[in-house]
Amino acid sequence: MKPRILFSVSSLGLGHATRTLSIIEVYMLTHDVHIVSSGNALTFLRYELGSDATFYDLEDYPPLQRGSGWRHYAYLAIDLTRTVFVIRKEHAFIAELVDRIRPICVVSDGRYGSYVSDVPSFLIVHQVSFAMPKGLGVFRGVIDRLNRMAFDNFDALFIPDYADPIDNLAGMLSHHPMLEHLEHHYVGILSSFRKRERTRDIDVLFSTGGFLANHKPGLAELLIEQAKKIRGKKVFVLGDANGGTRHIADDPTIEIIPLVSGDARHELFNRASFIVTRGGYTTIMDLVELGIRALLIPTSGQTEQEYLAMHLSMQNRFLAISGEDVNLEEGQFLQPLRSFDPAWKTELSVKRIIEIVEQATVPQFFSIVIPAHNEEAYIGETLRALSALQYPRDRFEVIVIDNGSTDQTLEFSQKVIGENGRVYVSERGVSKAKNFGLKQVSGQSDWTIFLDADTHIGPNLLQEMNRYLFKNRRRNISVGTTRVTPLENSSLKARAWFAFYNWGHKLTKTSFAIQFMRSSLRDKVRFDEEIHFAEDMKFISDLRKYGAFCYIDTENTLTSTRRFDTVGWLKQFIMWNWEALVLAKTSRRKGEYRAIR
CATH class of the missing domain: 3.40.50.2000 (Glycogen Phosphorylase B;)
Structure with missing residues (x-):
């Protein structure tokens, strides 16, 4: 079965379709191509590609070029407002379609809502900064900021121009200071034409x-x-x-x-x-x-x-x-x-795009380490959630470390663990268990995730992480965490407390329930085995010496509220802060961590 790829092509001018056709035709040879478009662009692509591709008709943005004089500006305001709603509708459609057909990536030409969080998404665009209509130049800064916000939704911009600040085609439209903060590639021109040896008989x-x-x-x-x-x-x-x-x-x-x-x-x-x-x-x-x-x-x-x-x-x-x-x-x-x-033309431009897409769509390898102590009530469901991950089975592994359990945690883990999982036994102690798990991580691992035994990850988390970490690869990320939501208790109080905790961990560069690190650092940074609570704080601090901390905003990490429900939300908050900020810096850090099961 061929891998699928999704193209979303603007119909505001046939040029979006003709230039994207040069890319689509190459992918047609190796992929199952799906195309979202409308109007003349959709008609053109259907004519050129026939039944070899699957097409979807989706409303496009208004052309923003109606009327003259003062009417032009009135229509512009109306059409810009309508564009915002059309983009939202487009994004919902693309998200549903991607969930249904599972393409390797989304390539959009001029459609700003055609991206998703868990699949690499690229935007072909030559107008990074718009040429403003007469009288509206004062709004350029605002429009540029809005453009940057839209571009941030994509893994990278494919700019059909050349990087030279002087010797280029689009001038200030495609060369703008905002690109310093955006992943982008000057891929070169894209044309559906090819030069043929013909007599120049038309003057x-x-x-x-x-x-x-x-x-x-x-x-x-x-x-x-x-x-x-x-x-x-x-x-x-x-x-x-x-x-x-x-x-x-x-x-x-x-x-x-x-x-x-x-x-x-x-x-x-x-x-x-x-x-x-x-x-x-x-x-x-x-x-x-x-x-x-x-x-x-x-x-x-x-x-x-x-x-x-x-x-x-x-x-x-x-x-x-x-x-x-x-x-x-x-x-x-x-x-x-x-x-x-130019140094190269369309044929090489398309090759450059394909190379970038291939790099983005190769799944990174994740190792998921789960320390478990007397977790028979939760470990089974946690492992079942991992077996439902929408990620290639040969690109992640699950490592359960039973450390000193006196219940059936070990037996349940061995029974439920999948083919790409392994169960080990270590000495008691969460830091010892995590370090033991690090030793078992595969040599091909790119990232190691430490997951609490009562924490579930949704089916798309690894895809989201894979996309995020590739998109931000130039940040030299060494460690990070994700947003966490309550698992059993969905009350307003629970959601509010978790929102507060997430804000705090993002701000202070700390974590709970889940942490991840670059696997290549496992021989340089280990958990301090003398610490029995808040062990992740020092670990994260040590890893930050080798790179940046990141926080991934996701709906796919859920953890148990059992500790909050048993101890009380405010009391647990005070206890954690006392342990993390005071006790962890004293000799009492060697004391037993209170397990709530």
């Missing part, structure tokens, strides 16, 4: 579809009229499905094609010596892929296109004129330009 190709009908319907006729002044063969592609191919009666050098797609479009672009087109970013990548000179006419009001046209014309990479003031002259097409010759 000028006018690709005028899409934006003209909605924004300036008379521009096509104006360009056709002005093209008569230009020598050579001219071909117009209008993007109009209702017309028929024809030649201008009084100028046989002009051919008009209403609509072209697929291989025929590739052929036309490869035959062109010069192209007149809009300034969409995907179109620009297509031009670079083919190495064709071009004149960009950005759509009026499309701030991204207007910025790109200005940026690239100032670098003398392409020519650019305003859509409001079109006047073609023969000499324009003869102006010298500096060709953009």
